[in-house]
Each structure stands twice: as C-alpha cells, then as structure tokens.
Amino acid sequence: MGQLLLGQLLNGAILGTLYGIIALGVTLTFGITGIVNFALGVFMMLGAYAAWYFTDVAGLPYPLAVPCAVAVTALAGLIADQGLFRFTRNNLVNGLLVSIGMIAVLEASALLIWTSTPKELHRVLPGVFVIFGFVLPKMKLLVFGLLLAVIIATYMALTRTWIGRAAYAYAQNPEAAQLMGVRTSRLQTGVVVYSTALAGLGGALYASLYSLEPTLGSLFVLKAVEAAILAGIGSVIGSLFGGIILGVTEGVGSIYLPLAFRDAYGLVFLVAILLFKPAGLFAGRR
Amino acid sequence: MLLEVRGLTKRFGGLTAVADVSFGVAKGEIVGIFGPNGSGKTTLLSLVAGLMPPTQGDVLWKSAPIQGRPAHEVAAAGLVKTFQNPQLFAELSVIEHLQIAGHLELKRRLGWKRLATLVRPEFGHAGGALQARAEHVVRLCRLDASRDRLAAEISYGEEKMLGVAMALMCEPELLLLDEPASGLGAGEIENLEAVLRDLKAHGTTLCIIDHKVGFLGRLADRAIGLHHGAKIAEGAPDEVLRNPDVVMAYLGHSRDRI
Amino acid sequence: MKSQQAGLFIVSIFLLALPLWVKSDVVLTILVFSWLQGMLAVSFNLIFGFTGQLSMFHAAAFGVAAYATHLFMQHLGVGYWTAVVLAALLVSVLSIIVGTICFRFRLKEFYFAVVTLAFSEMARLTVLNWNDVTNGSLGINLQEKPWLLGFKVDGTVPWYYLSLFALAATLLVCWRVVHSWMGRCFSAIRLNDELGDTLGINVFRYKLAAFVAGNVIAAIAGSLYAFYLGSLEPGFLSIDQSLGIVAMVLLGGRSSVFAPVAGALLLTALPHLIHFSAEVRSIVYGSILILTILVLPQGIYGSIAALLRKRHAA
Numbered sequence: 052m053g054q055l056l057l058g059q060l061l062n063g064a065i066l067g068t069l070y071g072i073i074a075l076g077v078t079l080t081f082g083i084t085g086i087v088n089f090a091l092g093v094f095m096m097l098g099a100y101a102a103w104y105f106t107d108v109a110g111l112p113y114p115l116a117v118p119c120a121v122a123v124t125a126l127a128g129l130i131a132d133q134g135l136f137r138f139t140r141n142n143l144v145n146g147l148l149v150s151i152g153m154i155a156v157l158e159a160s161a162l163l164i165w166t167s168t169p170k171e172l173h174r175v176l177p178g179v180f181v182i183f184g185f186v187l188p189k190m191k192l193l194v195f196g197l198l199l200a201v202i203i204a205t206y207m208a209l210t211r212t213w214i215g216r217a218a219y220a221y222a223q224n225p226e227a228a229q230l231m232g233v234r235t236s237r238l239q240t241g242v243v244v245y246s247t248a249l250a251g252l253g254g255a256l257y258a259s260l261y262s263l264e265p266t267l268g269s270l271f272v273l274k275a276v277e278a279a280i281l282a283g284i285g286s287v288i289g290s291l292f293g294g295i296i297l298g299v300t301e302g303v304g305s306i307y308l309p310l311a312f313r314d315a316y317g318l319v320f321l322v323a324i325l326l327f328k329p330a331g332l333f334a335g336r337r
Numbered sequence: 338m339l340l341e342v343r344g345l346t347k348r349f350g351g352l353t354a355v356a357d358v359s360f361g362v363a364k365g366e367i368v369g370i371f372g373p374n375g376s377g378k379t380t381l382l383s384l385v386a387g388l389m390p391p392t393q394g395d396v397l398w399k400s401a402p403i404q405g406r407p408a409h410e411v412a413a414a415g416l417v418k419t420f421q422n423p424q425l426f427a428e429l430s431v432i433e434h435l436q437i438a439g440h441l442e443l444k445r446r447l448g449w450k451r452l453a454t455l456v457r458p459e460f461g462h463a464g465g466a467l468q469a470r471a472e473h474v475v476r477l478c479r480l481d482a483s484r485d486r487l488a489a490e491i492s493y494g495e496e497k498m499l500g501v502a503m504a505l506m507c508e509p510e511l512l513l514l515d516e517p518a519s520g521l522g523a524g525e526i527e528n529l530e531a532v533l534r535d536l537k538a539h540g541t542t543l544c545i546i547d548h549k550v551g552f553l554g555r556l557a558d559r560a561i562g563l564h565h566g567a568k569i570a571e572g573a574p575d576e577v578l579r580n581p582d583v584v585m586a587y588l589g590h591s592r593d594r595i
Numbered sequence: 596m597k598s599q600q601a602g603l604f605i606v607s608i609f610l611l612a613l614p615l616w617v618k619s620d621v622v623l624t625i626l627v628f629s630w631l632q633g634m635l636a637v638s639f640n641l642i643f644g645f646t647g648q649l650s651m652f653h654a655a656a657f658g659v660a661a662y663a664t665h666l667f668m669q670h671l672g673v674g675y676w677t678a679v680v681l682a683a684l685l686v687s688v689l690s691i692i693v694g695t696i697c698f699r700f701r702l703k704e705f706y707f708a709v710v711t712l713a714f715s716e717m718a719r720l721t722v723l724n725w726n727d728v729t730n731g732s733l734g735i736n737l738q739e740k741p742w743l744l745g746f747k748v749d750g751t752v753p754w755y756y757l758s759l760f761a762l763a764a765t766l767l768v769c770w771r772v773v774h775s776w777m778g779r780c781f782s783a784i785r786l787n788d789e790l791g792d793t794l795g796i797n798v799f800r801y802k803l804a805a806f807v808a809g810n811v812i813a814a815i816a817g818s819l820y821a822f823y824l825g826s827l828e829p830g831f832l833s834i835d836q837s838l839g840i841v842a843m844v845l846l847g848g849r850s851s852v853f854a855p856v857a858g859a860l861l862l863t864a865l866p867h868l869i870h871f872s873a874e875v876r877s878i879v880y881g882s883i884l885i886l887t888i889l890v891l892p893q894g895i896y897g898s899i900a901a902l903l904r905k906r907h908a909a
Contacts, residue, residue, distance in 0.1 A: 087705070087709075135885065135889070138889050139888075143704060143705035144649055144704055144705055144708070145888050147649075147705060147708060148841060148845070148884055148888055149884070149885055149888050149889070151834070151838055151881075151884065152838075152842075152880075152881040152882065152883075152884035152885040152888070153881065153885065154881070155835065155838060155877045155878065155880055155881030155884070156877070156878050156881035156882055156885070158877070159873075159874040159875065159876075159877035159878045159881070160874075160878060162874045163874050163875075269834075273716075276709070280709075309724075311720070311723075311724035314716070314720055315717060315720060318713040318714075318716055318717050321709065321710070321713045322696075322710055322713050322714070325700075325702065325706050325709065325710055326696065326700045326702075326710075329706070386793075388793075407792070407797075408789075408792040408793050409791075409792050409793070409794075409795050409796055409797050409798070412792075412793055412794060412795035413795050417793070417794075417795075418793060420790075420793075424787055424789065424790040424793075425787065425790070426782065426783060426786040426787050426790065427786060427787075428786060429782065429786065433779075436779060437779045437780070437782070437783045437791070437794065437796075438794045440776060440779065440780060440783075440794065440795060440796050441794065441795030441796075443776055444795070451776065454775060454776065455771055455772060455775050455777065456771070458775065467776075503790075503794060504794075506794075507794060507795055
C-alpha cells in the first residue's frame with residue numbers, strides 16, 4: 052500500500068508540474084491582461100502536435116523538436132493576440148467568450164486535420180529509475196525537472212530582471228507603470244506570447260509521455276485554471292504548488308475513490324475556494 | 338426618537354474612522370452633521386444605514402437594532418440613504434429610474450399578491466399609482482425637463498437630484514443624505530434646499546451630512562460637529578458653527594467668524 | 596404599438612400555416628429544432644441579457660431534465676407529461692441549490708460563470724459515469740412518444756406545432772415578466788445591483804428567480820428535445836451546448852425578448868442546410884461567437900435598433 056501511495060504521490064507531483072506550467076500561463080495572462088485565457092489549452096495541444104510532427108514526420112531529434120514546437124506555438128500566440136485577445140483586455144466576460152470560441156474553432160480544426168485517432172510519439176527516453184521499489188520512467192523525471200526549472204526561472208525573471216519587475220509593477224498599478232515608461236501594449240503582447248510558449252512547452256513535453264488527441268488541451272486548461280484559482284491567481288510560485296496539490300490529490304484520490312471522480316476534485320476545489328477564500332491559498336505572495 | 342446612535346465606533350485595522358459617536362434624530366427634524374473632509378462623515382452614514390457593521394456600538398431604528406441587516410431590509414424599514422457619488426442606471430431614463438425605485442412601495446401596497454400583476458397587469462391598480470407617484474416626484478424634484486433623458490446625459494446636479502428622487506420613491510421616514518450639495522452650483526443648491534424644505538413640510542425626517550457650512554446652517558434644526566471621527570459639538574446650528582473646536586477643525590486655527 | 600401587434604399577428608399566421616405549403620420534411624425538422632433551441636436561447640437571455648448573469652449552467656438544466664424525464668417514466672411508471680413536470684421540479688431544486696450557493700456568496704460575473712461551469716461539468720460527469728442509470732457515454736434510445744389530447748405526437752408536423760406552441764408560451768411568459776415590475780428589478784440588478792439593494796430590491800431573491808425560471812424553461816425544452824430526437828447522450832450537458840446557446844443570444848441580440856430566436860434559427864438552420872459535420876458546426880459556432888463579440892456586440896437586433904435610433908436623431 053505504501054508503495055502504491057508513494058507511486059501516486061510522485062506521479063501526481065509530476066502531473067502537477069504539467070498543470071502548473073499551464074497555470075503559470077493562466078496566472079501571468081490574468082495579471083497583465085486581465086482575462087483568464089482558457090484558450091491556453093489549445094496552445095498546449097498545438098505544442099503537443101507540433102512536437103509530434105517535428106519528431107515523427109519531419110524526423111528531427113526530440114530535443115530539437117521541442118524548441119521548434121515552442122516557437123511555433125509562440126508564433127500562433129502572437130497572431131492570436133494581435134488578431135483577437137488584444138480586443139478583450141480587462142474584460143473578463145468577453146475574454147471568456149472569445150477564448151471559448153477560439154477553442155471550438157481550433158479543436159474542431161485539429162479534429163479535421165489529425166482526426167481523433169490518438170497519435171503517439173516513439174519512445175524518446177527509454178529506461179526507468181527504481182525508487183524504493185517503485186518504477187519511475189526516466190522521461191517523467193526529466194519532464195518534471197524541466198518544467199520545475201522553467202517555472203523557477205520565470206519566477207526569478209519576474210523578481211530580478213527589469214522586465215520582470217516592470218511586469219509586476221504593471222500588474223499592481225497599470226497607470227503608474229505607464230507613466231513610468233513601461234510600454235504597456237508591448238508588455239501585454241509579450242506576456243500573452245510567453246504564456247502560450249509555456250503552454251506549448253507543456254504540450255511538447257506532454258507528447259513524450261502520453262498519446263495525443265485534439266481535446267487534450269480542454270481538460271488540462273480547466274485543471275490549470277482550477278490550480279491557478281486554488282493557489283491565488285497572480286501568484287507565480289502559487290501556480291506550481293496549486294498544480295502539484297491538484298495532481299497529488301487526483302493521484303491519491305484514485306486509490307480510495309473510483310476513477311470516475313478524478314476530474315471532480317479540481318471542480319470541488321474550484322467551487323470551495325471561490326466561495327470561501329476567493330483570493331486563493333497563496334494570496335498576496337508572488 | 339426615530340433614530341438612535343449609541344457609542345458607534347468603526348476601526349479599519351489601525352485607523353479609527355468613527356470614534357464613539359452618539360446622537361439621536363427625532364421625527365420631523367432636520368439634523369445636520371458637519372465636518373471637514375476626512376472627519377468620518379461618510380463612514381458614519383454607511384454605519385447608520387446598515388451598509389457595514391460597526392466595530393462597536395448600536396444603531397437603533399425605532400428602538401430596534403439595525404446594524405448588520407441587509408440594505409434592502411433597511412430601506413424597507415423606512416431608512417433610506419443617498420450616495421455621495423451619484424449611483425445610477427446608466428442606460429435608463431430619469432422616469433425609468435423612478436419606476437424602479439417604486440418597487441418598495443409596490444411591495445408595501447400589494448405584498449406577495451404583486452405576482453398577480455404578471456398575469457393581469459392592471460391588478461390592484463398598482464401600476465397606475467406607481468406611475469402617478471413617479472410623475473409627482475419628478476415635478477417635486479424639478480426634473481421635469483429631463484424626464485425622458487438617459488441618466489448618462491443629464492448634468493451632475495440633476496444626477497444628485499435623481500438620487501434624492503429615487504430615495505423619495507421609497508417613501509422614507511428618515512432620509513439620510515450624503516453630501517447632497519457637493520459639486521453643485523449656487524442655483525442648484527437653491528433648488529435642493531427648496532426640495533428638502535418641501536420634504537420636511539410633508540413630514541419626512543432628514544439627516545444631512547455635508548461640509549458646506551452655509552447650506553447646512555440654513556437648513557438644519559439641530560447640528561452635530563464631527564472631527565477625526567469623534568463628535569465635538571452639538572446644538573443649534575449657529576452655536577455649533579461658532580464653537581471654537583469646530584472652527585479649529587475646519588480652518589486649522591481659530592477665527593472670529595467663518 | 597399597433598404596428599408591432601399587427602406584425603406579430605401576421606408572423607403567427609404565417610408560422611401556423613407553414614406546414615400546409617412547406618412539405619419538405621428536412622425544413623420542418625430544422626424548424627422543430629430551431630424552436631426548441633429558441634426556447635433555450637430566450638430563457639438563457641432572461642438570466643444573461645436581462646439580469647446580467649452569465650450562467651454556464653443552462654446546458655446542464657437542459658440535459659438533466661432530458662435524462663430525468665426518461666428515468667422518471669422508466670422507474671416511476673408515470674406518463675410523459677407527469678415526468679416532464681417532475682423533471683422541471685428536479686431542475687428547479689438543483690437551480691435553487693446552485694443559485695443560492697453562488698448568489699449568497701455574491702459571486703460576480705466571471706466567477707459566477709466559472710462556478711456554474713464547474714457545477715455543469717459535475718452534472719455532466721455524473722451522467723457520463725453513472726453507467727447503471729444513464730448508460731454512460733453510450734446514451735439511451737428513446738422509443739416512446741408523448742400523447743397530447745388523444746393524439747400521439749409522432750412525426751414532423753405534430754412536433755412542429757408542439758414545439759412552436761412551447762416556444763410561443765416561453766415568449767409570452769418571458770415578455771410578460773420582462774415588461775413587469777420584476778423585469779425592472781432584473782434591469783436594476785444588471786445595471787447597478789448595489790443601487791437596487793439600497794432602493795429596497797432584494798437582489799438575491801430576484802437573481803435567484805431569474806436563474807431558476809430560465810433553467811426551468813430550459814428543462815422543459817430538454818424534455819421535448821430528447822423525445823423528438825429519440826435519444827439521450829451526455830453531450831447534451833457539454834460546454835459546447837452552452838457555447839451554442841450563448842452564441843445564439845449574442846448573435847440575435849441580448850436586449851430583446853424575441854431576438855434570440857433569430858439567433859437560434861440562424862445557428863440551427865445553417866449547419867443543417869449546408870450539411871456541416873459536427874466539427875465544422877463547432878467551427879461555425881466558435882467563429883460566430885468571436886465575430887459577434889468583436890464586431891457586432893449588440894447582436895443583429897441591437898445593431899439594427901441602434902442604426903434606427905441614429906436615423907431618428909439625425
């Protein structure tokens with residue numbers, strides 16, 4: 052039992068970092084552009100399929116395919132921002148409706164192009180670690196490490212560099228930041244593109260672990276939004292912990308409760324937090 | 338004593354906005370609460386209207402405690418407050434505002450039977466009565482000219498008057514006015530004074546908070562001076578206005594006359 | 596006013612007489628679906644357009660009632676119409692619970708949308724996973740048809756009239772409510788609920804009233820829809836379904852009681868007439884949603900009304 056629990060904890064934590072990286076995108080977008088961008092899910096899907104395409108179809112080695120996938124996703128994010136999200140700044144309801152519209156369009160397009168037949172990446176990093184009798188694939192650990200590194204690097208960038216602090220200042224007080232010379236529209240576009248890149252990275256790494264189908268993004272982004280709101284939307288480190296809390300709860304929960312409940316934990320957290328502590332668990336912290 | 342405030346205190350963290358204020362308002366009088374900006378006037382009014390709970394103290398409306406009761410219940414009990422910054426329904430016209438404000442009276446008149454008007458609009462002749470009343474209030478508040486204009490299009494003075502008009506539609510026993518004269522020109526203040534005197538003549542009790550000394554001095558029967566959240570004077574308006582502490586509060590130094 | 600009433604009269608006669616000269620089963624089927632989707636759109640607009648609450652629970656009300664109607668018939672042995680009433684009651688209880696939770700905690704706008712979405716998803720997951728009762732993702736085939744006044748409502752023409760009647764009833768109820776004191780309360784809540792509160796309007800009560808009323812109408816629409824279609828599936832409760840409803844309302848115009856029907860008509864007829872696959876339909880819905888928000892935020896009705904106002908003023 053202990054082994055099963057440990058296994059689920061580890062798996063949950065790793066899955067949690069995937070939730071976390073998307074949650075980070077959600078939190079950054081909200082802080083700087085004032086909307087919750089559900090469409091990050093399709094960008095994750097885009098990144099995943101791009102990684103698959105570059106690896107299995109174009110024949111690139113995986114470590115090269117990932118940055119390419121991220122670049123493609125970031126570009127798509129730029130186009131989407133200039134053409135669409137730019138018009139919904141600070142309008143939560145419109146932002147929600149527009150992103151849901153975008154999800155419908157892109158997911159359906161993906162279904163038409165790639166069909167719902169699952170795509171699988173060939174083995175990227177075979178081999179496993181054995182920890183206390185529990186089998187952990189090396190690739191999972193690599194993904195975990197990479198995502199953790201990116202999230203922490205983002206946190207560092209936000210707190211140490213000028214750009215990061217400008218972004219933080221803007222999130223606190225847009226007018227003051229503008230008066231101080233921060234180019235707000237560029238900042239907003241930059242954050243949107245960065246968030247989509249994060250989602251793309253998440254997707255590209257997801258592709259190495261799981262099989263792909265066009266609706267993979269929807270489920271993930273809902274979990275990511277749950278994680279972000281759980282932690283406190285606006286908290287960078289919070290999004291990591293929110294993701295891990297959610298991932299671990301799902302993993303451990305599946306031991307004691309039927310699998311059908313898996314998606315319900317996040318929903319319950321969401322409702323509970325919005326009702327009782329809307330600022331989130333890590334409210335007020337970076 | 339229609340309204341009684343006892344030992345009312347409100348603290349926000351380290352800041353004491355209202356400090357141990359006690360006073361009463363008797364039926365039919367006009368009580369004016371003076372104080373420079375930052376003296377806690379608006380907070381006091383919000384506490385009295387039940388919009389926020391006090392840290393300490395009681396607010397008694399007709400001898401029953403009213404703090405913590407939801408805003409719509411307070412209004413239904415006869416205590417209605419206006420906003421310092423006019424709160425309006427942007428897309429609607431002046432007369433439509435008054436129709437909405439007539440809801441409370443409709444509720445009082447018909448009770449749950451008002452549901453019947455959904456099926457038969459003429460039920461209880463309430464619709465006609467509401468319309469007549471709305472027209473009456475429009476005339477009373479001298480808003481006839483702007484009757485059909487949208488709230489977004491009327492002048493600031495008219496906006497404030499509309500706030501008073503809406504409060505009137507609720508048939509208040511006591512009307513709490515939060516800085517009704519602020520931002521108004523001389524002509525508009527005259528207008529306002531006339532309306533408020535009309536109200537008093539009709540039996541409505543008024544409690545007005547303002548920092549415009551002249552306006553309040555002319556209108557009030559009794560005055561209360563506020564400074565840094567505490568009551569520093571009470572009595573007839575000219576007495577209070579001559580009170581050295583009040584003068585000090587307003588001007589920062591003593592002077593022979595304001 | 597006279598011309599509006601005359602116009603309404605003419606349109607009514609036209610719609611009632613339609614099956615006499617339109618014999619195409621395809622067109623009539625599209626209209627049946629349109630009228631039922633119209634019920635969804637109009638009832639959603641009561642909550643969204645008039646009271647200002649973006650609810651993502653509408654599809655859940657629709658789907659739960661559809662399943663409940665069948666299950667009540669199956670397990671309690673009641674007739675169709677009794678089951679419809681029971682299903683509507685069930686949905687109203689659920690709406691009261693969800694609405695009370697949301698409005699007691701004063702959830703605003705976006706967060707209200709997210710929480711209602713969460714509840715809707717919970718309902719969908721329940722339907723999807725409770726295999727014993729709902730047959731999960733496989734859905735259920737419905738053989739029975741309702742009986743009305745001694746006639747079995749089977750076949751396109753009877754359903755055309757039933758759905759048209761249901762839509763007309765919905766429009767009548769919504770119109771009456773919107774143009775009453777209650778409708779004024781809704782407007783007050785939509786425009787400035789704090790002000791409404793200080794004027795003696797019990798904001799919580801009327802938000803809940805709009806929410807429950809809208810959901811109950813959606814419930815009835817669901818009961819009808821499922822038995823016309825002849826099947827039940829968890830997709831009834833999906834976010835796509837809610838998305839479709841929002842798109843219809845935004846397209847038609849959210850400031851009018853009748854306009855959402857136009858949106859429903861367009862969005863239901865279009866994919867069927869041009870033989871869209873499910874994916875293309877999603878693309879169309881999504882695109883319309885996006886375009887409406889960005890280009891035509893007042894919908895068709897609102898834009899025409901604004902244009903006419905400008906002409907008058909000029």
